[in-house]
Amino acid sequence: MPGTVLVTVGSTQFDKLVAAASSPSLQHLLNSLGYSHLIIQHGKSPISSTTTSTTDSTSLESGLQVITYTYKSSLREDMEEADLIISHAGSGSILEALRLNKKLVVVVNEDLMDNHQQELGDALHEQHYLVCCTVSTLEKTLLAKEYESLEPFPQPDTTRFSNFLDARMGF
Amino acid sequence: MDQHLAGNLALATAITLALIGIPLTLILASRLWSSLPQNRPRHTTSSESTTRPLACTTTIFLGSGGHTAEMLQLVSGLDCAHYTPRHYVVGCDDSSSVEKVHRLETLLAAKSVTRTEEKGARSRSGAGTGTEAGAGITTNRLISDIKSNRSELAYTVHRIPRSRHVHQSMLTTPFTLVKSLLVAMPLIKRLTCLTKSEAHSNTGAGKAQSTDAAGRPRRSVLLMNGPGTCLALALAVIGTRMAGVPDDQTPDLVFVESFARVKTLSLAGRLLYPLCDAFLVQWPGLVQQYPRSKYIGTLV
Structure with missing residues (x-):
């Protein structure tokens, strides 16, 4: 049964995504989609203490168990446990989630100046490896449930680079 | 008057x-x-030399964070019997990359031990930590060690000042770039440049003795994937070429653009594009804009 949703901003600051994730409307939506637990890794972004307690698990009226924390040295464990990951569009987080073959919704931070993250998100969305959206379209995107029918991301092929370099160096 | x-x-x-x-x-x-590489016929290693090289001195720049993660992923696929010794260059304040190097090298060592058990691989972990603590002297000793003994040296780690810190003003960047260049020049010379006898196989005898280790040439490669600090390393290599060191004694400059760059190159990529001998991108659309670049699929 689908249980846990992980929202992660990595090492960045993404106030709008954290605010959206801690809003009652999104939590109700996640609950109605069948999820029972929500983990919010909010990094440098503040999280309002009214919606969630800043430390341990709290049960809200939405029926969702919410855990929040700023950062962990490795998110891998939480990613492995999650059934749905809602992530910022950093390539590190994206790759880590894709490697674990998780349902992935990527939220582009439109406030970033050099926004090549949008390009990466769009390109991977086009190939159906993930769903890419913005904070304002997040709820609509979740409702559309496109994340339920994604393609598995191919495992890393390290022979491509080694073959290239071997040929170049003459091995 | x-x-x-x-x-x-x-x-x-x-x-x-x-x-x-x-x-x-x-x-x-x-x-x-x-x-500049596009203006000179670079030694075409594969066609020119019929003798397989003995080994390739491999210098790897780690740019911290995502750059380090992608680069170590690339390095993890290399045959470490060929690409040896491996010299890792990291930014001064980047201890986390150094930790990741030690972790990867421990894995590589385990892999190569199982692969060539009868060879009796030498302990690698000691070499790495020694270099870390003892900076230059230990490294020098290790390099001369491997050059004389042709033993299997594990790896060394070196630190250079960053060319540009996050949010640093463009005005002061030239000064910090010069600072890292001054450190990079001797380091590049010491780590990556080959002697004439290393770069060339024993002429004539080369073909016949292609199985003989002594007759086979050595190669050198410098792997980079950003950010800006690797510009200092690339410039240092270009500098040695300008000073007249033959191409086959300087490292092949290889840049791999990040998986994150789909339609535009990173700043480091744009700066290094004209300087590098090989330039890989991970999205096909970039090849049209940068014809000297090459797309061989997703690499990470």
């Missing part, structure tokens, strides 16, 4: 300086021009 003399003297000095300066600048400019 004195004024007149002073005036003449100044004029003479100006003319002399111009006579020396202008040709000097022109010579330097043409040297730089001919040192």
Whole structure:
């Protein structure tokens, strides 16, 4: 049964995504989609203490168990446990989630100046490896449930680079 | 009278300086021009040499964070019997990359031990930590060690100052770049440049003795994937070529653009594009914009 949703901003600051994730409307939506637990890794972004307690698990009226924390040295464990990951569009987080073959919704931070993250998100969305959206379209995107029918991301092929370099160096 | 003399003297000095300066600048400019990879026939290793190289000295720049993660992923696929020794260059304040190097090398060592058990692989972990603590001297010793013994040296780690810190002003960047360049030049010379005898197989005997280790040439490669600090390393290599070191004794400059760059190159990518001998991108659309780049699929 689908249980846990992980929202992660990595090492960045993404106030709008954290605010959206801690809003009652999104939590109700996640609950109605069948999820029972929500983990919010909010990094440098503040999280309002009214919606969630800043430390341990709290049960809200939405029926969702919410855990929040700023950062962990490795998110891998939480990613492995999650059934749905809602992530910022950093390539590190994206790759880590894709490697674990998780349902992935990527939220582009439109406030970033050099926004090549949008390009990466769009390109991977086009190939159906993930769903890419913005904070304002997040709820609509979740409702559309496109994340339920994604393609598995191919495992890393390290022979491509080694073959290239071997040929170049003459091995 | 004195004024007149002073005036003449100044004029003479100006003319002399111009006579020396202008040709000097022109010579330097043409040297730089001919040192750029697209303007020179680079030694085509695969077709030119029928002898397989003995090994490839591999210098790897780790740019912290995502750059380090992608680069170590690339390195993890290499055959470490061929790509040895491996020299890792990290930013001064980047301890987390150093930790990741130690972790990867421990894995590589385990892999190669199982692969060549009868060879009796030497302990690698000691070499790595020793270099870390003892900076230059230990590294020097290790390098001379491997050059004389042809033993299997594990790896070394070196630190250089960053060319540009996050949010640093563009005005002060040239100064920090020069600072890292001053560190990079001797380091590049020491780590990556080959001696003439290393770069060339024993002519004539080379083909016949292609199985003989002593007759086979060595190669060198410098792997980079950003950010800006690797510009100092690339410039240092271009500098040694300008100074007349033959191509096959300098490292092959290889840049791999991040998986994150789909339609535009990173700043480091744009700066290094004209300098590198090989330039890989991970999204096909970039090849149209940058014809010297190559797409061989997703690499990470």
